[in-house]
Amino acid sequence: MSQQERKAVIILSGGLDSTTCMGFAKEAGYELYPITFDYGQRHRIELNNARSVARHYGVEDRFKIISLGFLRDFGGSALTDDAIAVPRSDGDATEQEEGEIPVTYVPGRNLLFLSIATSFAETVGAEAIYIGVNALDYSGYPDCRPEFIAKVEEVMALATKVGVEGKPISIKTPLIMLTKAQIIREGIRMDVPYQLTTSCYNGEEKACGECESCRLRLKGFSDAGMADPIAYS
Amino acid sequence: MSQQERKAVIILSGGLDSTTCMGFAKEAGYELYPITFDYGQRHRIELNNARSVARHYGVEDRFKIISLGFLRDFGGSALTDDAIAVPRSDGDATEQEEGEIPVTYVPGRNLLFLSIATSFAETVGAEAIYIGVNALDYSGYPDCRPEFIAKVEEVMALATKVGVEGKPISIKTPLIMLTKAQIIREGIRMDVPYQLTTSCYNGEEKACGECESCRLRLKGFSDAGMADPIAYS
Numbered sequence: 001m002s003q004q005e006r007k008a009v010i011i012l013s014g015g016l017d018s019t020t021c022m023g024f025a026k027e028a029g030y031e032l033y034p035i036t037f038d039y040g041q042r043h044r045i046e047l048n049n050a051r052s053v054a055r056h057y058g059v060e061d062r063f064k065i066i067s068l069g070f071l072r073d074f075g076g077s078a079l080t081d082d083a084i085a086v087p088r089s090d091g092d093a094t095e096q097e098e099g100e101i102p103v104t105y106v107p108g109r110n111l112l113f114l115s116i117a118t119s120f121a122e123t124v125g126a127e128a129i130y131i132g133v134n135a136l137d138y139s140g141y142p143d144c145r146p147e148f149i150a151k152v153e154e155v156m157a158l159a160t161k162v163g164v165e166g167k168p169i170s171i172k173t174p175l176i177m178l179t180k181a182q183i184i185r186e187g188i189r190m191d192v193p194y195q196l197t198t199s200c201y202n203g204e205e206k207a208c209g210e211c212e213s214c215r216l217r218l219k220g221f222s223d224a225g226m227a228d229p230i231a232y233s
Numbered sequence: 234m235s236q237q238e239r240k241a242v243i244i245l246s247g248g249l250d251s252t253t254c255m256g257f258a259k260e261a262g263y264e265l266y267p268i269t270f271d272y273g274q275r276h277r278i279e280l281n282n283a284r285s286v287a288r289h290y291g292v293e294d295r296f297k298i299i300s301l302g303f304l305r306d307f308g309g310s311a312l313t314d315d316a317i318a319v320p321r322s323d324g325d326a327t328e329q330e331e332g333e334i335p336v337t338y339v340p341g342r343n344l345l346f347l348s349i350a351t352s353f354a355e356t357v358g359a360e361a362i363y364i365g366v367n368a369l370d371y372s373g374y375p376d377c378r379p380e381f382i383a384k385v386e387e388v389m390a391l392a393t394k395v396g397v398e399g400k401p402i403s404i405k406t407p408l409i410m411l412t413k414a415q416i417i418r419e420g421i422r423m424d425v426p427y428q429l430t431t432s433c434y435n436g437e438e439k440a441c442g443e444c445e446s447c448r449l450r451l452k453g454f455s456d457a458g459m460a461d462p463i464a465y466s
Contacts, residue, residue, distance in 0.1 A: 066303045070349070073297075074356040108352035111392045115348040116303070119341035123307040143392040151391055155384045159344045159376040 007031045007126040008172070009117050012063075014049030015199045016217055017132035017175055020183050022057055023190035024174040025130045032057055035064045035120055037113055039071040045203055052196040066116055071109075110143035114152050114171065121169050122160050130172045136179060137216050149173055180220025188226060195229040206233035240359040241405070242266045242350050245296075247282030248432045249450055250365030250408055253416050255290055256423035257407040258363045265290055266357055268297045270346055272304040278436055285429040299349055304342075343376035347385050347404065354402050355393050363405045369412060370449050382406055413453025421459060428462040439466040 008030035012018045025032055034057075036050040047065060054063035110133065117129045133144040142148065153171050157163035175183050187194060199217040200207035207214050209232040221228040241263035245251045258265055267290075269283040280298060287296035343366065350362045366377040375381065382404050390401035408416050420427060432450040433440035440447050442465040454461040 064303070064306075067300075070297070070299045071352065074353055108348060108355055108389075108393055111388060112345075112348040112352055115341060115345040119304065119345060120307055122341055142394065142397045145391070148388070148391040151384070151388045155344060155381070155388050156341075158378070158381045158384055160341055161375065164375045 005031065006128075007033055007121075007124055008128040008130055009033045009035055009121045009124070009126045010130040011113050011117055011132070012036050012050045012053060013132075014046040014051075014053060014197060015132075015213075016187070016194060016197050016220075017134060017183065017199075018050075019053050019194070019197045020175060020187040020190075020192050021130040021132045021172075022053060023187055023192040025128075025172070026057065027190055028172075030128065032059045033062055033064075033120070033124055033126055034059060035066060035117055037066050037068050037116070039068040039109075045198060045205070049197055053193060056193045056196060064120070068112070071112075108143070110141075110148070111152065114156075118156050118160060118169060122162055126169065127167070128170050128172050130174070132175050133173055134175050134180075134183075135177060144176075146173070146176055149176070179223070180216055181223035184220050184224040184226060188224075198230060204233060206231045208233060238264065239361075240264045240266055240354075240357055241361040241363055242268055242354045242357070242359045243363040244346050244350055244365070245269050245283045245286060246365075247279040247284075247286060247430060248365075248446075249420070249427060249430050249453075250367060250416065250432075251283075252286050252427070252430045253408060253420040253423075253425050254363040254365045254405075255286060256420055256425040258361075258405070259290065260423055261405075263361065265292045266295055266297075266353070266359055267292060268299060268350055268353055270299050270301050270349070272301040272342075278431060278438070282430055286426060289426045289429060297353070301345070304345075341376070343374075343381070344385065347389075351389050351393060351402060355395055359402065360400070361403050361405050363407070365408050366406055367408050367413075367416075368410060377409075379406070379409055382409070412456070413449055414456035417453050417457040417459060421457075431463060437466060439464045441466060 006029060008025045010018070010021050010025050010032055012022065012034040013036065022032060022034065034050065034054045036047060038047055051060065051063060054060045110131070114129065114131065121129055133149065135145055149171050153168070157168035160169065162169060178186070198207050199213045201211040201213045202208045207230060209218060218228060239262060241258045243251070243254050243258050243265055245255065245267040246269065255265060255267065267283065267287045269280060271280055284293065284296060287293045343364065347362065347364065354362055366382065368378055386401070386404050390396035393402065395402060411419070431440050432446045434444040434446045435441045440463060442451060447465070451461060
């Protein structure tokens with residue numbers, strides 16, 4: 001198989017991290033198969049961003065949006081359940097304690113995303129799945145840790161036809177031990193289109209600049225000595 | 234927490250095996266939370282059967298059907314892809330060789346089912362997930378093996394809030410090492426409503442009696458010395 005034919009599935013949210021994964025997968029020489037999950041996030045901007053990113057990389061035709069409306073039905077997270085408030089960074093009482101699992105944790109989310117990506121990878125013949133998890137900024141999320149990713153790879157090797165046949169799908173986590181500033185420097189080096197992304201939890205037209213996710217992003221650009229190309233309200 | 238409040242999620246297809254799992258979970262004293270996956274199977278009879286089984290156990294109100302239409306979109310299995318023929322047991326040329334993975338294998342299916350069941354279990358506070366996998370009759374399916382199930386439990390312990398907090402969700406596989414005849418004897422002892430189930434791959438009103446799945450079922454009843462209560466064409 002030639003270098004050009006190697007395929008990778010990229011779990012793409014339209015945020016900064018997953019879009020940087022598109023850059024890493026492209027740089028590694030993969031044909032890109034982006035997959036986006038519509039899990040009843042409170043806003044639609046992410047999905048539009050993901051599509052714009054896919055278009056930027058010339059792969060809109062094979063970009064897939066997977067509807068997981070049942071996650072909203074299950075509830076249990078501030079990102080999918082209207083009854084739970086999204087924390088802000090300004091001392092909001094709903095913010096979690098140090099070491100606690102955040103209210104924005106979606107139960108079993110990354111396991112679910114990786115399972116679906118595995119089915120997709122197996123059917124298109126992709127050898128790798130990229131996921132933009134990060135163990136530094138999201139240390140409270142159990143499913144962003146390296147030991148979780150390693151264990152899912154072991155499961156995938158046992159669960160899939162390609163794994164049983166000796167060619168298991170690998171999970172690529174190029175961001176997992178990078179700071180936000182390091183991610184952004186790498187992304188800018190690879191011409192990742194950050195102007196198309198947003199990281200805001202609150203889903204307004206303009207990013208709020210105040211939620212945990214906006215705050216991390218802005219600090220990342222600042223630490224990297226770069227300007228964030230998107231608008232804030 | 235009292236015995237009555239212990240909850241289990243049961244992955245219910247409306248077939249013989251998963252319906253027997255309802256019996257095992259009830260016998261173990263669990264409140265039953267059945268979950269059924271609509272993954273573009275070729276027929277709708279399974280979904281109706283699953284609902285009838287939930288009704289039989291008095292839990293129709295909390296019975297959930299989860300739509301996974303994207304699996305049909307992915308293709309890659311005789312059960313979801315019209316381009317791949319379902320094998321019959323009469324020497325059809327599409328039947329797999331000994332030791333090969335069957336064409337009815339759905340890529341990554343049980344990993345996906347267990348991932349969704351994990352999200353559901355975590356949000357309802359269930360301590361166990363029942364899945365009717367069987368390592369004897371389905372030895373060609375990589376995701377029916379005990380080592381796969383054990384590894385998924387390890388992943389779930391790492392990936393979930395309850396796992397991190399020291400109360401991981403367990404996966405119950407009461408059928409995994411039973412013959413079909415043993416499953417049926419246990420089910421009849423527990424008054425499992427086999428008259429509501431079908432196992433046929435071909436999805437006609439009456440079971441075909443000829444596909445691999447019908448054949449296994451009929452042999453199971455025969456070996457158990459019991460009559461199968463459903464009609465065959």
